Amino acid sequence: MLIRDYLVAVIQNGAYKERSWVLSVLSFTAYNFKHPLKPPVPYQAVRKDEKGTKVWMYYNPALQDFDELEGADPNFPVARPEDHYTFKAGEIPGITEDTDTTFGRLLVNAVIFFDVLKERAPYINGEINRKVLEKIYDQRLADGASEHAGDPKYLTVDEFKRCMNNGFSLGGLSPLCVPTACPETMYPPKFIIELRDKLFAENQGKLNDPAVMGMIQQTLLKEYRAYLMTTPSKKFFIFAKTIDDSFNKMFLTGGIETAFGNNVVIQKSLYEGWDLKKFPAYVNKSVSASFDRGASTADGGEKVKMLIRATQNILIQDEDCGTTLGVPLTLTPALRHRYLGAYVIADGVSTHLDQDNIDRYVGQDVVVRSPAFCKLSHGDSCKYCAGSHNSTNNKSMSSGASKIGSKLMLLSMKSMHKGSRITLVDYDLDEAFN
Numbered sequence: 001m002l003i004r005d006y007l008v009a010v011i012q013n014g015a016y017k018e019r020s021w022v023l024s025v026l027s028f029t030a031y032n033f034k035h036p037l038k039p040p041v042p043y044q045a046v047r048k049d050e051k052g053t054k055v056w057m058y059y060n061p062a063l064q065d066f067d068e069l070e071g072a073d074p075n076f077p078v079a080r081p082e083d084h085y086t087f088k089a090g091e092i093p094g095i096t097e098d099t100d101t102t103f104g105r106l107l108v109n110a111v112i113f114f115d116v117l118k119e120r121a122p123y124i125n126g127e128i129n130r131k132v133l134e135k136i137y138d139q140r141l142a143d144g145a146s147e148h149a150g151d152p153k154y155l156t157v158d159e160f161k162r163c164m165n166n167g168f169s170l171g172g173l174s175p176l177c178v179p180t181a182c183p184e185t186m187y188p189p190k191f192i193i194e195l196r197d198k199l200f201a202e203n204q205g206k207l208n209d210p211a212v213m214g215m216i217q218q219t220l221l222k223e224y225r226a227y228l229m230t231t232p233s234k235k236f237f238i239f240a241k242t243i244d245d246s247f248n249k250m251f252l253t254g255g256i257e258t259a260f261g262n263n264v265v266i267q268k269s270l271y272e273g274w275d276l277k278k279f280p281a282y283v284n285k286s287v288s289a290s291f292d293r294g295a296s297t298a299d300g301g302e303k304v305k306m307l308i309r310a311t312q313n314i315l316i317q318d319e320d321c322g323t324t325l326g327v328p329l330t331l332t333p334a335l336r337h338r339y340l341g342a343y344v345i346a347d348g349v350s351t352h353l354d355q356d357n358i359d360r361y362v363g364q365d366v367v368v369r370s371p372a373f374c375k376l377s378h379g380d381s382c383k384y385c386a387g388s389h390n391s392t393n394n395k396s397m398s399s400g401a402s403k404i405g406s407k408l409m410l411l412s413m414k415s416m417h418k419g420s421r422i423t424l425v426d427y428d429l430d431e432a433f434n
């Protein structure tokens with residue numbers, strides 16, 4: 001049987017529900033044909049080694065025996081998540097026309113949707129992430145009392161829960177499907193070390209200037225990231241933090257240790273070994289990474305508490321204070337979501353921004369009402385200055401104000417995560433306090 005037809009049979013007969021089956025196709029499992037520890041599950045794949053010739057077989061429940069699996073490379077597992085297959089309409093639930101898909105998608109669709117919804121299951125032929133799932137459930141969920149109850153297009157709460165639980169079970173497959181490294185991520189590529197040495201040589205004598213070192217690291221990391229994106233690990237090491245911190249220190253350069261008066265540059269990467277002449281700098285870096293991070297985080301946390309204490313008696317009132325002042329700004333598309341529910345002032349009249357009218361203001365210069373300009377006494381704000389979203393709870397001003405402290409905390413935590421890399425940024429105070 002061809003793998004493609006085999007997979008159709010597996011889905012139609014529900015064999016994918018057996019953990020033993022999933023393990024048998026995603027990895028190499030040992031199977032003793034003469035004295036099996038336990039009987040094979042339907043469609044279980046086994047690699048038979050006959051006089052040195054390896055061949056993939058599967059347990060055919062109709063024959064009650066093993067049968068050959070045609071076209072399966074004995075050097076690899078039977079099915080890898082990225083392998084492509086084309087299925088015809090009706091072969092797989094939810095597939096309504098010839099569809100090219102991957103084994104990974106097929107398995108996820110079967111486990112999350114088909115197992116619970118049978119022929120009502122949709123087929124998502126793309127990345128299945130939280131957003132996609134939320135959209136599906138959001139559109140289809142109906143409770144028992146709803147007019148849609150029993151409608152095949154809709155889901156009951158019980159079905160929804162089963163879909164979710166099935167989805168969680170997929171997490172256990174990560175060790176089989178998620179590569180955690182590849183040869184290219186285990187050592188630095190030669191070209192990047194050559195580039196580093198060239199940049200260091202060109203800037204000799206200027207390396208302990210953080211701006212120079214920042215530029216060098218930026219150049220190196222850009223090239224290194226582009227290189228990583230060509231490797232099998234690209235989907236798993238795309239996190240900026242891994243590349244910028246861990247890999248940077250391990251493979252590129254130890255970076256700069258800033259100190260009053262004299263910055264120390266550790267040119268070598270950890271891969272090349274410790275530069276013992278700079279041992280104090282390594283120690284200082286470790287101490288600052290562990291202590292300073294904790295201290296700055298605590299500092300931000302204290303600011304949050306202080307702001308909550310200072311603002312906890314502020315109330316949001318229903319009456320309009322009638323101010324004609326507000327914060328002038330350009331309502332860019334990026335700000336659209338944030339200003340939904342706010343009031344804009346034009347010709348002395350305040351208008352509430354809602355889903356229906358906000359697009360008229362996007363791209364325009366507007367004046368938005370703000371608690372900073374509210375005329376109510378005791379620091380209170382009216383709901384027009386605070387905005388309708390914030391006024392759903394009349395004591396919400398505290399949580400709004402505490403965001404300033406949270407932002408500071410986040411920024412200090414982020415800065416500590418930078419590790420050996422120096423990032424050149426413009427610090428925008430407006431961003432922190434807006």
Ligand SMILES: [Zn+2]
Pocket residue numbers: 320321322323373374375376381382383384385386
């Ligand atoms: Zn007001």
